[in-house]
Amino acid sequence: MGSERSEIRTLQGVGASAGIAIGRVRITDRRRVNVTEYELSPEEIPAEVSRFAKAVERAKAELSFLRDQLMTTRGPEHLCVIDAHLMLLDDTMLIGETAESIRSLGINAEGALKRTLEKIKTFFDGIEDEYLRERAGDVETVVERVLRNMVGEKQESLAQIEGKVIVVAHELSPADILQIDKSKVIGFITDLGGKTSHSAILARALEVPAVVGMERVTREVANGDMVIIDGASGVVIVNPGPEEFRDYLQRKQRFEYLERELFKLRDLPAETPDGHRILLKGNAEFLEEIDSIRRHGGDGIGLYRTEMLFFNRTVLPDEEEQFRLYAAAVRAMSPQPVTIRTLDVGGDKFLPDLDLDDEMNPALGMRAIRLSLRHPEAFKAQLRAILRASALGKVRVFFPMVSGVAEVRAAKALLEEAKLELGGKHPFDENLEVGIMIEIPSAVVIADLLAAEVDFFSVGTNDLIQYSLAIDRTNEHLVSLYEPLHPAVLRSLKMVVNAAHAAGIQACICGEMAGEPMYLPILLGLGFDELSMNAISIPRVKKILRRCTKAEATQVAAKALTFATAAEVESYLKSEISARFSESFD
Template sequence: MVEDITLFGIGASPGIAIGASYVLDRKRIKPVERKISASEVSEEIKAFRDAVRVSKKQLEDVKQGVADRRLAEHLHIIDTHLLILEDQLLVDDSIALIESDLINAEWALKRTLDKFRIVFDAIEDEYLRDRRSDIDSVGERLLRNLIGADQQSLAELERKSIVVAHDLSPADTMQMDKKRVIGFITDVGGRTAHTAILARSLGIPAVVGLESATALVREGMPVIIDGTSGIVILNPSQATFKEYLEKKQLYEYLEQELLSYRELAAETLDGHSITLRGNVELAEEVDLALREGAKGVGLYRTEFLFMNRERIPDEEEQYLAYREVVERMAPHPVTIRTLDVGGDKLVTDIDLSDEANPALGLRAIRFSLQEGKLFNTQLRAILRASAHGQVRILFPMITGLAEIRSCKNLLEEVKAELAAEGYAFDADIQIGIMIETPSAVLIAELLAQEVDFLSVGTNDLIQYCLAIDRGNEHVAYLYEPLHPAVLRALQMVCRAGQSAGIEVGICGEMAAEPLYALVLLGLGFDELSMNAPYLPRVKRIIRQARRSEALELVTELLQFGTAPEVASCLQKEMQQRFPGIFPVQQIRKAVTDS
């Protein structure tokens, strides 16, 4: 048997697992179109409704069976799947297709799901795009129940194993017993999918997006998972086994060490403080952010409230959602970003024509300014929530002064409305903008005079700055956070904030990568905001460094003309400064992936 078969995927949950494989037979159902007669319509509709009912019962059973307190705060994910099963677009459209096209229920469901998937695939934001996996999970469950296929449960696993599957739903993950499931790998999936988020909450190493794992792994095969680097090794040799056993011991030691950082200040050895905050999209995520040491929310994504629904949320629903996040995070501030969508039809109330290039079209603040009624409603809800704690408003994708001034004028109009109606709100609420385009970078000094803080969205900034679509596999390798142009752009924004005397933060993926912590510190960022599990890791780097060292590092990095040269220098420096934290291969993988 061939030894050391190495697969490369996406590190979805950090850690190293070594064990025998358990192959979960969860191949994607492929429905077949079948024409039916008019007399069979009622029978097909009944079968569809029965499948919906059974699916709901299964998900309710999963909720009832969750005992791990770390998962309890994520039960909203199952609630989301239950809501999808009640969605009129899913249920009514499928039934309508059965009646109008005289087709079987499975095929009608497939066609309805395909419409959902097209919408999600067009979404620019990776985090939101990965919400498509929820649609896929619900759809797969429905299809299995329609054809009577077995819903194999991980709760029945009897031995310690590494689970291997084409895909895993959040319900599958919630049924995992950490004493039995020591890790998992899947053919599909992404870092921000709910299954990956749950794995990180449980502390189960996971690698996803391997494409061909289920085709290569046999039941009981020895497997090594490195969830940090995204590497999977099948049938490891004795030497490889020993190497990864040592890595596993080192990783677990460092993880124990991280526990001591959660309550400590993010302060360098020479006394420079930086604020670490969390990125959230639901109220339930606030508790996790607080436990990991977040001093507020640096990015509250409001898009989730608008997704998978037939009607946009009204003012009261938005107000209650924002208020809950604000009250849970009090006394720390919550930065609420206004709706950041592209040319994607997320709700039926909003009818946007297809755009040839949605990334450069009607999106983010452009969309909000055009949809005045929707924007007014959201601003009213945010302002009302500001009466219950510290709230900051963040406007996405500002490209010029005219946009920010229009936003400020509208905000003042809404304040006047609320005051006349007798509502309480923070009249001095702070306003910030997201720097995500080259135009915003070039006039950052002008923009900084208009607002209370700046927040850099590196995901889009890198994409626009380097003129590449990171979702396009042909050019994704050009997506380089360490490109000299990107570093200079970030430096310009920080200097603009310093000149205006306002805070500059970063809420993109760069903030969550410990490898970049010293770079961002040296560039001059005041705030880093990231998904909660990464907070202690970044804090550890900050507390073990000096700001003077970070300034020297940035000065050196800015002398190079190419991303590989910058990456090579950074790799060498971080390995030398933090040898126990950054193994060489981990650094190389992080730099390559970025």
Template sequence: MNGSAKTKEQFCLQGVAASPGIAIGEVYLLDRQRISVVEQQIGPEHLDAEVAAFSAAVELTRLQLEQVQEQLRQNCQQEPFHIIDTQLLILRDPLLYEATIARIRQLQINAAGALKQVLQELLRTFEGIADEYLRERGSDVELVGERILRNLQGHEQPRVARLERRSVIVAHDLSPADTCQLDRVQVVAFVTDLGGRTSHTAILARSLDIPAVVGLERVTQQLPAGAPVIIDGSSGLLIAYPTAETLRQYLEKKRRYEFYQKQLQVYRDLPACTRDGASIRLQANLEFLQEAEPARRNGAEGVGLLRTEFMYMARQQPPDEEEQLQAYRQILASFRPDPVTIRTLDVGGDKFASGICLADEANPAMGLRSIRLSLWEQRLLRQQLRAILRASAEGPVRLMFPMISGLSEVRQCRALLDEVMAELRLEGHPFDARLPVGIMVETPSAVFLADVLAEEVDFFSIGTNDLIQYCLAVDRSNEHVAYLYEPFHPAILRALTRVADAAHQAGIGLSVCGEMAGEPMFSIVLLALGYRELSMNSSGISRVKKLVRQWDSHSNSVLRETLLRQKTAADVLRCLQQQLASAFPEAVPELDY
């Protein structure tokens, strides 16, 4: 912070860029005071009453959340539905509901005190999860717990007052209930203490096309109501009390950004090909069923990565075969005739799935997780393979196994798949016996064995998020070493090149489904390294497509050779910027936002 709110001098706060765009307005401080809970001992004769009070508070919370869903339905907001569904499931999850009741009876304490203890334990567990998306799901537990506590103690749920001017909502965190009450005309941005790119505030902001900066930690304490602010959701920057010159600069940047966004609309239905006609396939990464339609509207040519974990989270038992089949059918119907790549369950260790019990692990990121867990718990994998195969009878499906580290795992997966196919034939279920089977390349061993693995699979898909983390030995969720997480590191470029060369030599499919694919500047690097299929968050498709259509693929070999000669990440970035400046003499907005 370069100043203070008291002196009203300009100062800046750097947070997480959650939803792109520029917004200018006054702070509206959403007052969400934490509920004060006093733990009290109670006599045995009061235990039943405390349990009844807790159950009544949970039931009232359920009714309130269902009312929020109805408001969302009336406002035609489909994106937040899965968030409310998750919170409704949490209400009756044994880890919260039954654990609180047990604690009331065992410790003979009041319901609020018992719930507070259970919530604290659950949140500590979520904080230890390495995966950013799943770690952020702890906010569901926190929001649900806060609602129950308020209902237990008779407090009203916080509401946003009617706004009279263009406002930036500043809050500790935002829930779907908060967003459905907001004045869409006057609210120009979200800013929160908590959250990352996969937090609910970020997801909701992107679905509503509202700029957002999250993860500012103490912004609710640093900004008073009414303070003038500029929000740059593209860079994660908040500027308080901007000077006249700063305001002028950002008004111009806002004008350029909004003009650029209008230009992107033109590209949604245009083919993804380079200036000289080389065809590129741009696909979507999906977390939830509700993301399918927006992805299609944004021009996705199929799904490069369907994360199936959403069906296993916040529930008492894993989904059965029929439930999975229905979910896959919905996705296929949205994208037919384009292909949908379904990744088998990627949980375990640092990821939760109710109904799957694992012992604590000292190093979960390298423990019993992903395909290792699936091969250890084959009942779950068989069930999922049955559902995926049956769905393949209704549209083009590609099957993908995650976190493969060697050939033996591929052969185990193939053998299990053959067994499931034989079962389905005997039962008379139709399926595509020739559906492509691929692997996620995200471990160093898979990179080194790429030529061997390519002989036994139909395609590679590079999971750049984990590949970078494992190759560079960097925990990107650890703020002390996150600066070492370098997508442009020469070792990463060489790993990507090695995998691409092995795939081309074997004549198998090749794609990237990590976050790199959705970054316009890096998309050009991937094209130069030989990748022709990129899968990303659907909001990035038009940006990447616009740049790809301005690129000449004849430049690929020169760029590849130049980049691979660099010795540091800084050298790679500097070289890339020089090459792109030469290729694009005019300024390219995609490289700025």
């Protein structure tokens, strides 16, 4: 039965996975375990350590059982997140420090585990990048599983849900999402979560409409309420009336029609009417995302992030562990190419075993290629793993946050050492292509010098815009100043393309600008050879590309470069799209 509350209410959350779902609410209990910390007598401590250890082992057994189930129902490409959570249950910082806190502080296991969680979360609190900051959610998910085992609480599996429903929960773990049967769970809404959380990424990969970050939705709706969710805008309508129902039913039908039409482009080349071909690839971090890239017609992976293996650990992943992940990605994407980015994090936040000093401004500190070069043995382990994966399919490697030629030469020298260390023990591509990310203004200024050192450029527009305009894009007071169409940004992009082509190498983009359909005429006109984006954006960008000639785009880009402000560029771009390409934006 539905709720007696019948008033129409419109709630706003974060759109996490596009699509419209209309159905009845099914509330699933995923509330956090309430923890009380209390002191133990010395005699109670050994038993408490043992109780904690048993809860951890039960959590491992549950995840291992789920892993076996998913191997059968979804295949090996959907096990990456489960494997990551299993690794956390062996992590010395999470598990070892908790056991030590029980002994040294004389407190109960739940209290000690919560203390450890808070300590780990401080590693993430100051991170500017939302995508990286959301990784703290994985630690919390694992902690909640252990806590539930300690207090004896069981959770209903989403695989057991019957009927067509929209699941509402405080939060859903990646394991929850992977158990969803799309014929029964047609969408979900959560109090917690962000657009770049693992659960949101998996929802997009599995194409389940989702709205997250609602804060109080579990208190705002009741079992049986009729709701409409718009996974693109983040709108949730509770107890819709006839008018809202008709409106969103039409939107749903239109969305699904457009998706079917876009899917017809999947196997067609990314080519303009006048015969200019560029590559449209996908960004990925999880194996689950690769299937989505293939389904949406991607020409490969233009950015494969490697940070997942390094999160929440005190011991760096070894060569074998990294090789297994990279090899799985290459096999899953074969015969299309995979471009792997070396570690792009700051050691002060993610790798405490490196014993780095705290930094006042980590965004400008010891991170990315700087961190890798400071720890050459760890860097070479990653390079050896990438090299070995290159024997299984087409692989390229690129280095993040490069600011000068010296860094490139040092990284390439370590790559050559890694090749020698592999020797005849493992095969690899002797001609592995090497590139760099262009995301710092200094790299733009000396792009001609850098082009002589590498095989391709990949522009990280997110950071390039942030660094060029001195804008923290996570600062809500500065959002209006984060302008991708700022003349300084457009001129920087032109300089990068010109330097790349003068040297005979490719110019690519792997930032958010690549997946924004409205920017396609400018990026095409500037001369970029490859765009890498979220999988769902590939057919939308391809649709415009196949209706926009290179000659038209060149004219648009040239004119856009003459304006003095981002607002003027945007106004011009919208008028040109309306006049020339309006059909492509339907």
